[in-house]
Amino acid sequence: MHRFSRILLTAAALLAMPTAALAMTETVWNFLDGQVPGGDSWRYSGIDVPQTTPEGLRVTASNDDGSMLVDLALPHPTQVVYITLASRTDETAKFLWHRRADVPGNLLELPFTITGGGTEQTVALDLDPYPQWDARTDAIGLSFPQGSDVLLREIRFSHWNIFDQTMEVAKSFWIFPKFNPYNINFIWGPVITFNPVGTESIFSTLPPRGRSGMWLLYAALIVVAGGLIAYGIWKGKKQSLVVIFFLAYAAVWILFDVRMGAEILSYVKNDYDTYLSKPMGQRIFRTYLSFNDMMDRTAPWLEDVEELGVLRETSPIIAMTRYFSLPATVVEPDGPRPDVKLWLVYHRDDVTVDGEGRLTVGGVPWSAPGRIVEQLDTRAFLFRTTQQ
Structure with missing residues (x-):
């Protein structure tokens, strides 16, 4: 009976583990109600003295372009940074970071757009596709152009577990780009991402924001080949293992071929939905x-x-x-x-x-x-x- 209970507990733990692992790891910096995460460690340049308010941290750059930097030591890596703010005017700001391997003061930047009007907005910066990004950066900051008047409300640093990332890889593998005249010159093939923000915006820029899905093919073949070689050395069999390898190669190739065919069919479906099935005067090609x-x-x-x-x-x-x-x-x-x-x-x-x-x-x-x-x-x- 005791042994049966242990088996049940072990099975329950194994079933529960993926659910817990799917949870996103996140650190939230809240600037509402006079809070300033990082406190006095923020370093300001070209920015007026920030004002703490119940609605957030008011940051103004009256006379020059301004920046604000702070050291960072998060307990987890970061894939996406969410910045929640408000501004009365349209601005082009920059997210700044320092790579641990770089010399002090050498900062990298990623521009982003703030829409004016004074309404709250959240900008999601997917940093995964950029090789310059350091997921465990030791300093981050924001830069605003002269004349900016921004209300900073929240910064979130998000990271997804391996299970979530695997799901996003599978989803992005089956996302197809829209047909464009340049498609014949840019045959992207499958493009994969590792977080929901990347999946949503995968083909919003040229080149796409993601990594080539062909690496899945290479990785699968390397894993199969490595496993077969190890098994062959252990069992002393070779000929049948070669057949198994080529069967695995054919299976992966068929998967990619199905994906490419589905992409072509998606263009056909779009043409039917937007042009062939519409009456004259409503057709879009x-x-x-x-x-x-x-x-x-x-x-x-x-x-x-x-x-x-x-x-x-x-x-x-x-x-x-x-x-x-x-x-x-x-x-x-x-x-x-x-x-x-x-x-x-x-x-x-x-x-x-x-x-x-x-x-x-x-x-x-x-x-x-x-x-x-x-x-x-x-x-x-x-x-x-x-x-x-």
Whole structure:
């Protein structure tokens, strides 16, 4: 009976261990109600004397760019730093840190944006992807530009356990980038992250914030090869182990192939959801947004014209416009063209229709009188002159 109880206790401990291990380790610095974690150890440069308030620590840099630094000795490594603050104006601040291996005073920095308006906001800085980051840094700080008036409310230093990190690796492995014209030049493959903040913003920048998932393939093959070699030395078997290794290699390869195929299918699904299944006037095609839809709506107006005048913003759409407009010729005049009957105005806020019904560019008439015959979107329209 005693032995059975020990078995039950051991099983319960093993079942409970992952749950406890999934907990995030976090250190919170609260600046509310006059508190200043770190106390007098903060070192200020270019910053007015900070004011403690019930709403947080008020930090101002009236005459110059300012910074505030403090030594750090946390009981755990840090992957993500959360900074909660408020500012009346938009600012570009910087998070500062010192690597233990660097000389004193040599600081690294990561810029971040503060949105004005005075409302509380939390900026999540995922430091995992940066090789310059020291997870056990011995000093951190903040830098604010001249004129800043910021209310600092909280700083949190977060670290996830190995179980949580494994879950984020699995989740990020199956996250696909959105289709872009540059995809053919940047074949990222799977990108993995190790915390929820990194997973959420994985493809928000170029290059992606994360590590290549190919390391999973290499690691799996190394582990399998090492295990088979050790087993072969122990048992004295070799030939069958080679077969097992190549079977393991094939299994991992198939996993990656399935992942790549799923990425292509995700583009197909997105095209169906945003373009193929939508009625005309609501279709969005990848990074071209509503352009393809607009050209389909333009086609009936091209049947009796030889030229299509285009007034556009700086964008690469002109080549596609020429293709969709055939056999009509696309012209981009650099001056008035009253002989052009049909005009496509695409995202040009300086183009309007004057009181006489003419297209004007910066107030200068460019067309014969006419009217807008098709509003393609909020900033694009077709203009047709009334001349015969």
